[in-house]
Structure formats: structure tokens, C-alpha cells
């Protein structure tokens with residue numbers, strides 16, 4: 386079954402996200418993590434693209450290795466930020482030549498310390514333009530980002546949904562959400578997107594918490610709400626117990642999402658295998674996934 390069939394068929398898709406490490410020890414640790422992930426039977430993995438194009442070669446070599454050596458379908462993230470059209474074309478052609486089946490087409494964030502995204506000379510302003518550019522020239526499956534709690538620059542969620550629909554019209558095959566901790570927010574967003582005519586699969590992005598200090602960082606980085614039931618659940622726990630509780634919370638979130646008919650679960654791993662592996666094992670043990 387190819388990646389898109391899995392994404393659009395009745396079976397849940399299961400995936401994990403990694404980033405290119407900064408130093409050699411990070412790379413060897415990541416290969417060990419990926420080997421463990423492979424054993425869990427993931428449908429695909431995705432590899433992020435550093436802000437402003439900073440990980441161009443690292444992202445390309447990592448996706449190539451995962452795709453061709455581990456034989457896991459791999460999605461290469463790519464951003465408008467930091468690239469002209471000619472550079473984007475060169476990167477896309479390199480990804481195509483290495484057999485990568487899918488690209489996550491993103492705008493990228495404004496430079497650190499700035500609120501305004503700056504379009505690169507002869508580059509793109511919005512992810513929808515990059516999606517259109519890819520769709521016209523390449524055969525990749527195309528993913529895009531979406532935001533159950535609204536993108537930080539958007540006036541409201543409904544406006545964001547209109548731009549998600551535009552990304553679908555430009556050629557996006559599936560969407561992956563920003564991380565969230567409250568499933569009701571996801572279901573409200575998904576139902577509103579469906580009413581607005583968004584028909585592509587909306588994959589839920591979950592981040593298992595591994596330290597209490599992460600919560601305020603996530604909140605300031607992506608604007609996600611931290612529900613009281615989560616802070617209360619982690620309250621006063623020693624570090625090791627926070628990891629276990631983060632797994633339990635993530636597993637419960639995933640199970641509820643499955644009950645609500647979610648099309649896929651994408652785990653933000655921060656390059657660690659323990660929590661994502663435990664959540665996938667938990668879903669299998671509870672009969673939520675086919676073995």
C-alpha cells in the first residue's frame with residue numbers, strides 16, 4: 386500500500402517527526418532512535434527543515450538515508466523561507482532523484498525576534514504558492530501544516546481554515562496539525578474544516594511531554610493551550626515520573642482521537658524514541674492498531 390493510500394484509506398496512519406541533529410553524537414543517537422522506530426511499524430517519518438533553510442543538506446541526506454537504507458517512506462519538510470524559486474527547484478529535484486515520495490510544504494517562521502515574515506527575493510510569500518509550484522512540476526505527495534488553535538499570525542481559526550482550503554486547492558494531499566493537548570480543540574477544528582470543504586486527511590500532531598518545563602516553551606513557541614487536566618496530571622512529579630505521565634497522557638489523547646475517527650497520528654519525538662515507542666506499543670496492546 387503506498388503512502389497516500391494509507392493516508393486516505395480506512396486504516397489509521399502512524400508517523401513520527403525528527404530533526405537533523407547539530408553534532409556527530411546526535412547523528413549516531415538518531416540512527417539508534419530510528420532503528421527502534423522502524424521496529425514499531427511506522428507508516429512514514431518526516432524530517433524537519435531548519436529555520437531559514439539552515440539544514441538544507443542535512444535534511445536531504447537524512448531523508449535519503451531513512452528512505453533508502455531503512456526503507457521507511459519519508460517526508461522531507463521544505464520551507465519558502467530563505468530560498469528563491471530556483472533554489473527550491475534545485476532542492477525538489479534532488480529530493481525527487483533520491484526517491485523521496487512526499488514533501489511537507491511550509492512557509493517557515495519569521496526570523497527570530499521579528500513578527501513579520503520576509504519573502505525571499507524571487508521566492509514565495511505563502512505555503513500555498515509553494516504547494517502550487519510543486520504540484521505543477523513534480524509528482525510528490527504534498528503535505529501542509531494546519532493549526533487547530535489558529536496560526537499565531539491569524540485573526541481567527543476560521544480564516545486559517547480558508548487558507549487551509551486554499552492549500553488543498555493548490556494541491557496539498559494531506560495536512561498535519563500543530564501540536565495540541567486538548568482533543569476538543571482538534572475535533573472542533575476538524576469539524577469546522579470539513580464544513581468549509583476541506584476533504585484531505587487531517588493528521589493529529591501529538592507531542593508527548595517529557596519535562597514540565599517544556600510546557601511554557603511550547604506555549605510561547607506555538608501558542609498551544611495547556612489544559613489544567615495536563616498540568617494537574619504532571620504536578621509535583623519527579624522527572625522520571627513526568628516522562629511516564631507524558632506517555633500516559635499522550636496514549637489517552639491518541640485513543641480518544643481514534644475513537645473520534647482521526648485519520649492519522651503524527652508524533653513529535655524531539656529525536657527521542659522512548660515516549661513515541663511506548664505510545665505506539667500502548668495503542669497496539671489496547672487493540673487500537675492492526676499488529
Ligand SMILES: Cc1cc2nc3c(=O)[nH]c(=O)nc-3n(C[C@H](O)[C@H](O)[C@H](O)COP(=O)(O)OP(=O)(O)OC[C@H]3O[C@@H](n4cnc5c(N)ncnc54)[C@H](O)[C@@H]3O)c2cc1C
Pocket residue numbers: 432433434435436437462463464490491492493494495510511512513529530531536537538539544545548551561562563564590
Ligand atoms: C506540522 C508542522 C510542521 C512544521 N515543520 C516546520 C519545519 O520543518 N521547518 C520550519 O521552519 N517550520 C516548520 N513549521 C512551522 C511553520 O513554518 C510555521 O508555523 C509558519 O509560521 C507557517 O507555516 P505555514 O506553512 O502554515 O504557512 P502558511 O500556510 O503560508 O500560513 C502563514 C500565515 O499566513 C496566513 N495566510 C496563508 N495564506 C494566506 C494568503 N493567501 N493571504 C493572506 N494570509 C495567508 C495564514 O493564516 C498564517 O497566519 C511546521 C509547522 C507544522 C504545523
